[in-house]
């Protein structure tokens with residue numbers, strides 16, 4: 001039970017299980033693993049795929065010959081283990097050149113360099129099989145709004161994405177873009193802070209059909225938002241192109257905790273939604289082990305992410321099969337023949353009937369919805385007593 005299989009589409013970025021434990025107040029605690037070692041680690045724990053930023057795989061100052069060797073060895077490890085590369089992305093946040101942003105930098109030379117770096121990273125991702133390309137604007141923000149007009153930054157980000165979409169189309173790549181929002185960190189404030197902001201922005205692009213979102217659980221929760229609602233709006237709009245799963249204690253910095261390790265109820269409703277609607281994309285764990293962990297602890301972290309997803313998936317199936325819960329849900333949505341006539345697309349007749357209708361407002365307000373019982377049964381199911 002709860003053993004991962006390729007059908008689950010569990011993926012990890014090279015930077016996740018490869019995290020060496022450096023933080024703003026401490027030096028690394030673990031030795032760095034090579035991309036090949038990480039592929040074999042992920043195969044050992046049962047992952048389906050591996051993702052990367054360009055420089056997770058090919059160092060920013062690698063020579064073409066080094067790039068070729070690295071890619072050859074990485075591809076050999078993929079072939080040996082059967083792991084796939086569903087997603088790739090660009091590191092536009094580590095190098096000091098990007099300290100004022102990449103696509104939104106006030107320095108036009110940086111904006112040009114960011115385009116060049118991203119085109120090359122897209123080529124690398126496509127070369128290794130990626131079909132989704134993530135854009136996380138880790139430095140696209142400000143500490144002071146004196147620095148630039150936010151609408152100038154929006155226009156710069158749009159110009160960059162339109163240029164890169166045209167590049168992908170010109171190259172004939174079967175690639176879709178997934179934009180990943182975050183409210184802050186490492187910049188004081190990041191542009192396009194939430195899934196909602198990204199969904200609104202996508203509609204202003206030249207090729208909105210190529211572009212969706214990559215919601216991350218910790219990022220919406222950092223903003224105090226309900227992650228399921230963000231994911232559901234993306235899904236309902238046909239824009240859930242990828243998802244970053246992890247966990248987060250609200251009001252903290254981006255902790256990228258093991259999935260299912262803190263907000264168990266939120267994780268349950270998220271897994272239930274993804275399974276209920278038939279989401280068929282990667283379940284990507286953008287998270288890392290506690291800094292306290294050694295190499296074995298990193299494997300415990302990766303196994304825990306996947307086990308928690310599978311445990312919650314089984315809980316969701318039990319919720320959907322629980323007779324008492326389903327009976328409560330069946331009684332919730334009250335409709336009777338008189339009301340049905342009023343709801344539906346506008347017609348003059350329907351509007352006239354509604355205007356003429358009388359509603360017993362006191363009776364409407366007197367009704368109890370039974371959510372305490374429903375939520376208690378949910379909690380008891382999660383606590384394993386039903």
Ligand code: DIG
Nearest residue numbers: 089134136180216244286
């Ligand atoms: C951080 O949440 C970001 C980066 O790790 C990466 O660009 C993206 C891909 O999952 N998530």
Ligand code: MN
Nearest residue numbers: 216218254256
């Ligand atoms: Mn994060």
Ligand code: MN
Nearest residue numbers: 180216244286
């Ligand atoms: Mn992420």
